[in-house]
Amino acid sequence: MSLLVDGYNLLSAAGILGRGVGPGTLQRARLALLNFLAESLEPHDLLQTTVVFDAADPLPGLPRVLSHRGLTVRFASQYDDADALIEELIRTDSAPRRLTVVSSDHRLQRAARRRKAQAVDSDAWYAQILRQRQERRQWAPETPARPPVPLLAEDVNYWIRQFGGPSLLARLIEDESANHPAPSDEPPVESSPVEESPPDKPTADEAAQIGNPFPPGYAEDLLEDE
Secondary structure (H helix, E strand, O other): OEEEEEHHHHHHHHOOOOOOOOHHHHHHHHHHHHHHHHHHOOHHHHOOEEEEEEOOOOOOOOOOEEEEOOEEEEEEOOOOOHHHHHHHHHHHOOOHHHEEEEOOOHHHHHHHHHOOOEEEOHHHHHHHHHHHHHHHHHHOOOOOOOOOOOOOHHHHHHHHHHOOOHHHHHHHHHHHHHHOOOOOOOOOOOOOOOOOOOOOOOOOHHHOOOOOOOOOOHHHHHHHHO
């Protein structure tokens, strides 16, 4: 089944866009969303997914279509807005009954239903993706293979992904510290546990207890970097 995503609408539903964002923050927010989708969708779904963003004032040389980790990304630089481009993609889709449009925009939902495509609110779809991520973590092996020791700082993010979360990584570090004590002439190094990021509440109430991959205040963090 093909997937057509209203990019900024989903960003808003994910809760990572605040007020006063500029070109730099939007670029990073888009990248965060695309990486989230690439890591959440099944490989065969990635190749059939298109994400559309507005581009009223595109930067010189900005491509209208690009690929990101299997996703097709389109910018509506030659349209009034992203909605106009999404409507055209719905209208020209060769198999609309197999198309799912992710947007809370009623205009796009009506366009999808006219062609017998499925329309899903962005917050409901986002909550569903969070549930699927949680289920995959629950079914993941409990004791994955350990990384080489010592654990380098630049490897932390990699092993967090490989080992299923900060809690498992903290347990690993504690085990390795016990097995490899510091030399007797130096004070022992105590590893600091990696704190669990508190879950952020998705827009849909049914997803209130599911861990949000975007940390609270993510948009504010972006603004501080500017």
